[in-house]
Amino acid sequence: MARPAHPRAGDAGMSLLQDMAAGAPPLAAKSDAALPRRRWTLPRRILAQPKGAIGLTLVVLYLLLAVFGPMLAPQDAFRQNFAQTLRPPSAAHWFGTDQLGRDVFSRVLVGARATLGIGVGGVAVAFLIGVPLGILAAWRRGWIEAVLMRAIDIMLSFPDIVFALAVVAILGANTQNVIIAVGVVAVPVFARTARAVTMSILAEPYIEGSAALGASPSRIILRHVLPNISGTLLTLSTLLFASTLLSASGLGFLGLGTQPPFPEWGTMLGESRSYIRSHPYLATFPGLFLAVSALAFNLLGEALRVIYDPTSRRGSRRAPLFAFLRRRSAAAPATAPDGDSAAGNAVSVKALRMAFRTRDGLLDVVRGVDLAIRPGRTLALVGESGSGKSTLLRAIGTLANPQEVSITQGAIGIDGESALGLPAAALRALRRRKIGVVFQDAASALNPVLTVGAQLAEAVRAGSRLDNEAVRQRCLALLKDVRIADPERRLAMYPHQFSGGMKQRIVIAIALAQDPQVLLADEPTSALDVTIQQQILVLLREIQAKRGMAVLLVTHDLGLVARFADDVAVMYAGRIVESGEVATVxxxxxxxxxLALRASAPGAGEGRGQPLRSIPGEPPLIGQFPAGCTFRxxxxxxQGRPDxxxxxxxxxxVSGRQVACLFAEEGLS
Ligand code: SF4
Known part of the structure; x- marks a missing residue:
């Protein structure tokens, strides 16, 4: 098949660049559209598991019992009949009568509502207190997290029933206080779990993407964190429901729960303890209902746990956290880049120095970087892993986490505005208005529990007051811009229903939602096969040409640089060692x-079938840069020259580019 002439390689007329570009396959050779997969609803997935089917069935029966129990009771559960006391089970009294002649079966049916109500109330109390505390700890970290977690550790050091007894002893014995007691006992479990899963979600790239769109912390929590942790919390609620029931029944058994004459299964057990030897049926039936209800919720919780198992979640990482979103951008000087040189640049970085915060102090990672990107141009930032290029991209995107990295010197300007030293709200506004970010892994950059339409709409709505129809039209236009066919239908689909290439198109559409002046693309195609890579990069070029955006492309692929970038900056050990127009450099x-990078690029040098060259030696570790020239x-x-x-x-x-080598001229000969 004839290979189409490449837009950039042909222009430059450079044999080497053409050679690199030649690795690209023909366009549109393969459709990246994916057929929608079958959608499973939660009840179906629960019923597909035997224990889930049993648990769900029993739970539904218990809930029906709680609702209709008083109506189904054959006799008055409160009416005393001293002529019929302590009668064994019979046709007239299926579960016998108690010490006051009341029908035990009727009391069990009527007591279902109070018993399950205490369970629901207790879980609700624990949920409403524990989940916000856990999210707060995960979000803010630092001393707030330390104080909350130590307090929770102290609560957990007491046995549940002892803690519940103490609460009821302080507040008094009645149903409401039992709910509070069993709820407070379960708070630590909710808080710890919510903290752990929130930390995991906050490390997901789509959270960073949402932050890049200028979303506020509350919006990120409501739109992204809560929907994603809801499965785990639902599972936990179900499992804790069983233990809450048992705690409440324990209090009832001790006479501290629902007070007579109101029936509640734990209270009924407590009332029966004097007759446990002579009339065991008094304890057997409420005990049986209680035990089966605990089993039912446990089975259901176990089925939910299998469905929402956190260990199977993609990217259960535990690292960068986003307390920084509410803080100032960095402890950097709030200086704008030099006015003259920054004028007209979409991105302007001046003498930027950044350092990782470690226990041993600051370790330099970006060491005096200058770069500029004019509107409509693409600058490729290349270099080996660890050279600092992604750290630099994050700083330009105002996404560097000041808890981890410090901007110690320099200035960053975005479209003439300083991007350093801004308050959180101003920083979010700057991100939203001027910066779009496309991350490497599109699958992680999209929230799996929201439809594509919801995620696009969120990006469109950020900072605007459009009505629903205008938002919808804008979403459709964005999908058309990134060449997604049948956009009406696609809006209602979930990320898992798209292929990798389609997901990356959606990520690009989200990044474009606010018409940014600057698009930051961190290895945007490295997770895609070469055909789709080509399609995505051609798409980016077309969109860039239409909108006049500046693009910063971080990549290690010189072939892509040759085909798609205007300028290139080569980074080594935190510095730019050579930069200029792609054709020149x-x-x-x-x-x-x-030279070594170019020689190690696929398609360069000895021709096909030859092994790739690698660059001898290892790049220096951060904090262990050699004296003198770091590449030495x-x-x-x-050759051992002392300079x-x-x-x-x-x-x-030197010769039309910037180069940091004392003997650069030797490369001209
Ligand atoms: S020749 Fe240039 S690149 Fe090599 S060590 Fe000396 S200054 Fe550095």
Whole structure:
């Protein structure tokens, strides 16, 4: 099949770049549309498990009993009949009569509502207190988390029933106080679980993407965190319901629960304890109903746990947290880039230095970077892993977490506005208005529990007052912009119903929702196959041409750089060692590192069938940069020259590009 001429390689007329670009497959060779998968509802998934089917059936029966029990009771559950006391089970009294001649069967039916009501109330109390505390701890971290978690540890050190007894002893014995007592006892479990799952969700890229759209913390929690942790919390509620029932019944058994004459299964057990040997049926029936109800909720909870098992969740990582969203952007000076040089640039970075915060102090990761991107141009940032390029991209996107990284010096300007030292609200507004971010893993960048339409609408609504119809029309237009066919139908679909390429198109559509001036793309196609890579990058070029955006493309693929970027900046050990127009830099690199990168690129050098060259040696670890030129231990050009060991070369202009090598001119010969 004839390979179509490439838009950039052909223009440049560069044999090497054409060679690199030649690795690309023909466009549109493969459709990346995916057929929708069958959708499983939660009840179906529960019923598909034997224990789930049993548990759900029993729970439904118990709930019906709680609702209709008093109506089904054959006799008055409160009427005393001293002529019929302590009668064994019979046709007239299926479960016998108690010490006051009341019908036990009727009391069990009537007591279902109070018993299950205490369980529901207790779980609700625990949920409403514990979940916000857990989310707060995960979100804010620091001393708030430490104080909350220590308090919870102290609560957990007491046995449940002892703690509940103490609460009831303080508040008094009645049904409401039993609900409060059993609820408070369960608060630590909800708080701990909510904290753990929230931390996991906050580490997901779609949270970062939402933050990049300028979403407020409350919106992120309501739209992204709560829907994603609801499954785990539902499972926990079901499991805790059983233990709450048992705690409440324990209090009832001790005479501290629902007070007579109102029937409640735990209270009935307590009343029967004097007759446990002579009339065991008095305890047997309420005890049986209680035990089966606990079993039913446990089985249902176990089935839900299998469905929502957190260990099977994608990306259960525990790292970067987002307390920083409510703080200032960084402890950096609030200086704007130099006015003259920044004018007209969509992105302007000046003398930027960043350092990781560690127990041993600050470790430099970005060391004096200057770069600029003009509207409508694409700058590719290339370099090996650990060179600092993703850290730099996050700083430009105002997404660097100041708890982890400090911007110690320099300035970042986005479309003429300083992006450093801003209050949280101003930072969110800047992100929303001017910056779009496309992350590497589209699957993680989309919230799995929200439809594509909901996620697009959220991005469109951020900071605007559009009505529902206007939002919908905008969402449809965005999907058309990224070439998604049948957008009306796609809006109602979930991310799992799309292929990888389609997901990345949706991520791009979300990033474009606010018409950003700057699009940051962190390895946007590395998770895709080469055909889809090509389609996505061509799409990005077309959108960029239409909108005049500046694009910062972080990649390690020089082939992509050759085909899709206008300018390139090569990063090594936290510095830009060579930068300039792609045609200039890649056709004749002057820095030995750029030369080595080019030689190790697929398609460069010896031709097909030859093994790829690798760059000798290892890049230096952060905090362990060698003295002098950091590339010296791997540099074939230095040949032991003392100048290379004495000072780190600053970038200077050589043959139409900036290059940080003391002997760059040797590359021209
Ligand atoms: S300054 Fe010296 S060590 Fe550094 S890249 Fe140039 S020749 Fe190599």
């Amino acid at each position: 890649l056709e004749r690199p002057l820095h030995p590192y750029t 231990p791997r540099c074939p050009r230095t 290379c060991a004495e000072r780190e070369p600053d970038p200077r202009t």
